[in-house]
Amino acid sequence: MNALRLLLIECSPRGDKATSSEFGRHLLSAITAHIGREVRITERNLGSEPLPPISAAYAESLLLPAEEGRARFPGQLGVSDLLIAELEAADLLVIATPVHNFTVPATLKAWIDYVVRYDVTFKYTPEGKVGLLHDRPTLIAVTSGGAMFSDPPAQPDFFRPYLRAVLGVIGLHDVTFAQSPGLTFSSEPFAEVERQACAWTESHLDQLLRAVGGKLLSQ
Ligand SMILES: Cc1cc2nc3c(=O)[nH]c(=O)nc-3n(C[C@H](O)[C@H](O)[C@H](O)COP(=O)(O)O)c2cc1C
Numbered sequence: 001m002n003a004l005r006l007l008l009i010e011c012s013p014r015g016d017k018a019t020s021s022e023f024g025r026h027l028l029s030a031i032t033a034h035i036g037r038e039v040r041i042t043e044r045n046l047g048s049e050p051l052p053p054i055s056a057a058y059a060e061s062l063l064l065p066a067e068e069g070r071a072r073f074p075g076q077l078g079v080s081d082l083l084i085a086e087l088e089a090a091d092l093l094v095i096a097t098p099v100h101n102f103t104v105p106a107t108l109k110a111w112i113d114y115v116v117r118y119d120v121t122f123k124y125t126p127e128g129k130v131g132l133l134h135d136r137p138t139l140i141a142v143t144s145g146g147a148m149f150s151d152p153p154a155q156p157d158f159f160r161p162y163l164r165a166v167l168g169v170i171g172l173h174d175v176t177f178a179q180s181p182g183l184t185f186s187s188e189p190f191a192e193v194e195r196q197a198c199a200w201t202e203s204h205l206d207q208l209l210r211a212v213g214g215k216l217l218s219q
């Protein structure tokens with residue numbers, strides 16, 4: 001049986017103290033314990049190794065068909081090529097991230113700007129932008145300090161709608177959110193994260209595993 005290839009993207013600047021990375025690790029352990037096959041993890045930590053700002057060459061290349069962009073800017077699109085290759089190779093994408101100012105942190109936004117690439121990961125059609133990547137289950141493990149994601153909302157949520165829209169542009173529609181909010185109010189955030197990860201695992205893990213299994217069988 002083929003190994004499951006998992007891409008883990010961590011986004012917090014807080015290293016060992018990052019609640020989002022801890023939340024992601026708990027969910028990953030649950031996935032690896034129950035998936036029933038070997039899991040090969042590729043890790044990209046955008047917090048400890050932030051991506052460079054996009055260059056003029058990269059921005060210009062987005063206006064050109066892919067081959068023309070490569071010919072005009074040889075050797076200058078490498079960061080984007082590498083990140084897209086990592087994404088394409090993954091059967092399952094896990095993004096562990098905090099909320100920053102009601103949306104994704106700048107580290108994750110930079111990754112998005114490199115992987116949403118005209119004529120490589122999406123194309124224009126009369127109906128709008130259409131993704132060129134094959135869909136794969138994507139799990140967003142998100143932590144927040146305040147009461148994000150409550151109903152009725154206590155804070156505006158530009159996080160989930162934004163990620164759904166922008167990942168959808170490149171073809172990733174099977175997006176699941178696991179949320180661990182309100183950590184500012186906890187005296188032991190890591191224990192609270194573990195508790196919320198267990199609760200999520202009990203109620204949602206089966207569904208995620210079915211989606212992953214179905215995707216692998218259909219390949
Ligand atoms: C720059 C910045 C902006 C933040 N904005 C929000 C916010 O809009 N809503 C919220 O609930 N928490 C916000 N927080 C709190 C973080 O989401 C929270 O502390 C989270 O647990 C941090 O995750 P980490 O430990 O993985 O970095 C913000 C934190 C930072 C550093």
